[in-house]
Amino acid sequence: MPLRLDAGSPTFERDFAGLLAMKREVSEDVDNAVKAIIEDVVARGDAALIDYTRRFDRLELDAARLRVTEAEVDRAGAACSAETLSALRVARARIEAYHARQKPSDDRYVDALGVELGHRWTAVEAAGLYVPGGTASYPSSVLMNAVPAQVAGVPRIVMVVPSPDGALNPLVLAAAKIAGVTEIYRVGGAQAVAALAYGTATIAPVAKIVGPGNAYVAAAKRRVFGQVGIDMIAGPSEVVVVADRHANPDWIAADLLAQAEHDAAAQSILITDSPELADAVAEAVERRLSTLPRAAIAGASWRDYGAVILAKDLQAAVPLVDRLAPEHLEIECEDAEGLAARIRNAGAIFLGSHTPEAIGDYVGGPNHVLPTARSARFSSGLGVLDFMKRTSILKCAPESLRELGPSAIALGRAEGLEAHARSVAVRLNLG
Amino acid sequence: MPLRLDAGSPTFERDFAGLLAMKREVSEDVDNAVKAIIEDVVARGDAALIDYTRRFDRLELDAARLRVTEAEVDRAGAACSAETLSALRVARARIEAYHARQKPSDDRYVDALGVELGHRWTAVEAAGLYVPGGTASYPSSVLMNAVPAQVAGVPRIVMVVPSPDGALNPLVLAAAKIAGVTEIYRVGGAQAVAALAYGTATIAPVAKIVGPGNAYVAAAKRRVFGQVGIDMIAGPSEVVVVADRHANPDWIAADLLAQAEHDAAAQSILITDSPELADAVAEAVERRLSTLPRAAIAGASWRDYGAVILAKDLQAAVPLVDRLAPEHLEIECEDAEGLAARIRNAGAIFLGSHTPEAIGDYVGGPNHVLPTARSARFSSGLGVLDFMKRTSILKCAPESLRELGPSAIALGRAEGLEAHARSVAVRLNLG
Known part of the structure; x- marks a missing residue:
């Protein structure tokens, strides 16, 4: 059973603080291994990439085969269903349209003293996109990471993706082509991050590295930060749903489970002022779980990290949401807009009952790479600005x-x- | 003698790569000490702050005296010269005016399918500003870090500053008041960073920590990243001056030395197409050095890290500048604007002969907290956006x-x- 917290309870503040402090990630200490891998790639370049790929991905490469060819990409696209390719194109167009509005303006003006001032935005010269292999290899994430870079005007968008035993997800290659990725290399892990940061004979270095990965990839990104820019280190995904008694409990249950199926460490929280809704959602979650393919993962997430919070009223939910600073916030209540306007900390807000978070994962338009683990208190979802930098001008x-x-x-x-x-x-x- | 590189030389590419790879910082390994300090502050709060302040700053405090009082701030202001206070007010007004134009707009629109989309910017709930003690305690940096936070609308701006033997720089306190800092605590080092990140009974936690510091402060900021946001870890300062034969060699020499006097690890580089200017600048540097109060520091910086680069022509300087990605770039040549427009990587550009970089350090308006060590390839100077975050909206x-x-x-x-x-x-x- 997930946690059930009642704002009327004398232990509520302690219980809520416990929820906030919950650690959902075991951070593996892989830093020494990663340091050695990076140093080896810096020293030996392609030869090191080839050795690690043999060892970790059980794949024999030579330098000429590090790069995925256009013909391979085209063959991958041909292997995908027309329906999925069409959905990827819909997604790409919507992500592009949304992000195009984020493109910042340059500024130039003369002040009262006659001083000329301003700033100029430029795209980074090259961006690297890490894509995990295996089951965590999501074509939608390829779009979400590459399209903002393309909108920013980054001339080189370089994807690295491990191919365990030689296998590459055709949808990921198709998405890369649809997203405008300019180079793809079949390497992964800390060695791929090192190659992007420092370059090898085959892979020219980039200025910024984005994209999710396992503990090795995360540790490598932390280590190369400074040599290149990096995006956030993403933690397990999370959703907070704020709802009143008018909301549909079955739909909310479906949304809580969509979040929970990502990962046993994902977190789904319902905040409501209606005890009846709270009960109905909890029941619907159990009912829906029984038919889910990923019931084991979603069930573990809901049991270990899920929570249902009863608030006195929905206004009282606002400070709770700000303290949770959720990656995703669904607001399904009367005057959802008014409530949203009072929230300071959330990565993305989904308004009303017809905006399930999963729409935002794929085809809404906003980015699905969002701040996790309460970092929405100080950071934003991925966007065009992450691939640009500002130069001030004074004359x-x-x-x-x-x-x-x-x-x-x-x-x-x-x-x-x-x-x-x-x-x-x-x-x-x-x- | 500083390096002299000639683009016509067969060894130029190797020499320039050597300049790029030059390490100007010895990174002290203080991470274990810092880890222990942070854990202690998390565990013992104010008591730990008081103990470390006794040990490192030789100052006996109790919790009630951690906070600097308004009366102390006012007394500090009264001890400053009217001329300096007036200059600080000029600086504040100009920094504020420049940064006010950076305030981002919210966006809200309905697309062709009837989907409502947009984003909303909000200020972080609280910002912490680290100010070093002793000689590196610069009132101008207080303004440069605090004013953008205030412009962003951050309600709590919390300054921490060590007071070795009880001494605080009156100008720093005066600048804090002028800048709109809302709380000041007399603690420094990794313990102050830990207090800002995790909070103690006396110091409520913040969401973002900015400001320069020594190796302990830098290591502490790296460690608390994730719990809070941090700004860049600043390295030694640097300037590149691009000039043609029309430029005034004495003025350029003065600018190279202004950079060099910061720190023996600072770096000043001249790129020119005129061998005569190169010689004249080198001579003027030696002449000016002989009368500088900080000649030892500036001389060491110029000797160890300075460089004069002869380019075939000024267009050929563009890719060199982009590879150096300097924190500060002065362009003193005909068509400085045209050349500036072709540069991708620079933290701040100073156009023409009447814009010495030192104007930008104090009263230009743009921020003087800028990306160092080639990080202008992927990052920007401090600004209003560093104290805000964006929430996407979908309906x-x-x-x-x-x-x-x-x-x-x-x-x-x-x-x-x-x-x-x-x-x-x-x-x-x-x-």
Whole structure:
């Protein structure tokens, strides 16, 4: 049975704090192994990639076969069902349309002193996209990671994906083509991350690495951060559903289970002011579980990390949601908009009863790469800005330097940085 | 003597790669010490802060004295010169005006299928600002870190600053007041970072930590990342000046030294197509060094990490600049604008001969917290967006769900996530 918390209970604050502090991930300590792999790739390049691929993926490669050919990609596409390819194209178009609106504007202006100011956005020169192998290899994630990079204008979008025993998911290759990936390499693990960050003879280095992966991949991303940019380290997925007595308990149960089927460490939470809804949802979850293919995973997630929280009223749910800072937040109640406007911390909000979170996973348009583990308190879902960076621009004329100079000189001297002061003063004939 | 590289030389590519690979920082391995300090602060809260402050800052505190009082801040302000305070106010106003234009817009629209989409930006609930003690305690950095947070709308801006032997820099306190910092605590080091991330009885936790610090502070920020957001880990400062024969060699020398005086590990590089300018700048640097208060530091930086690069022409400088990805880029040549437009990687660009980089350090308006160590390839200077996060919004009506649903169901099934598919199908009476 999942946790049941009642805001009226004297132990509620303690219980809720316990829910917040719940650790859903065992962090494997693979850092030493990863450090050695990275150093080896830096030292030996392609030869190291080939060795690790033999060892971890049981696949014999040579440098010429690291790259997946266009012909292979086309064959993969031909092996996919027309219905799925069409759905991927729908998804791509919608993700592209949504993200195109995120493209930032440059700014340039002259202020009252005549100083020219502004900023300019540029795309990173190359982005690397890690795609896991095996069961966690999702074509939708290929779209969600690659399309924003393409919208940003990144000229090289490089995908790495392990092919255990030589197998590659055809849908992942098809999605890569649909998403505009420009190069694909059949390597995975920490060695692939190292190759993207430092480059080898075959794989030119990138400036930014995104995409999910196992503990080795996560540790490698942490290690190469600084050499390249990285996205967030994603944790297990989570959803909070806020609902009132008008909501459909069976639909909510379906949404809680969609989240739970991802991973036994996923978390699904219902917050409601209706004890009747709480009971009905809990019952519907059990009923639906019995026919789910991934019932073992979803059931474990719901039992170990699920929670039903009874709040005094829905306004009282707002601070609870902000403390949970969920990756996904569904609001299924009267005045869902009004409630959403009061929430500070959530990765993505799904409004109303006809917006199941799964729509957002695939074809809504917004990104499904979202901050987990309460990091929505300080971070955002993946977007176009993650593949761009801003350069500030400043230009003084002699007159505006004369206006600003004395303040800069004063501050330079107050900070004991005389050479700073002099670099201004010399231009004003002040010394 | 600094490095001198000539693009016409057969060894140029190797020499330039060597310059790029130059390590300017010895990374101290303090991670185990920092781990223990963080765990202690999590376990013992204020008591741990008090113990570490006694040990590292030689200062006896109790919990009530951790916080710097308003009266202390006011006394500090009264001890500062009117000229410096006025310069700080000029700086604050200009930083605020520049950053106000960075405030992002929310977006909300309805697409052709009737799907409502958008995103909403919210400020983080609280930001922590680390300010170093002693000589690296710069009031300008207080403004540069706190003003963007205030512009973002962050309600709590919490500053921590060590006070070795009880001493606090009055200018830093005055700057904090001018910048709108809401709380100040006299703690520093990894213990202060831990307190900001996890909270103690006296210091409520924040969601984001920014600001420079020593190796312990940097290691602590890396460790608490995930629990809170952090800004970049700043390395030694650097400038690249691109100039032609029309530029003033004495002014350029002054700018190279302003960068060099920060730190013996700072780096100043001149790229020019004029051998005469290269010689004149090198001479002017030596002449100026002889009268600088921080000549030892600036001289060491110039000797060990400085470089003069002769390029065939200024267009040939563009790819060199992009590979260096400098924190600061000054362009002092004809058609500086045209050249700037071709640069992809730079933290901040200073255009023309009357824009010394030091103006940008203090009163230009743009932020002086900028990506170092080639990270301008993938990251931006500090700004308002660093204190905000974006929540995506999605709302389907029954009709638009009917349009989108089949694609989502197809992709859910293609990915083996049947509960995803069913959460959509159940709303469409499809099962």
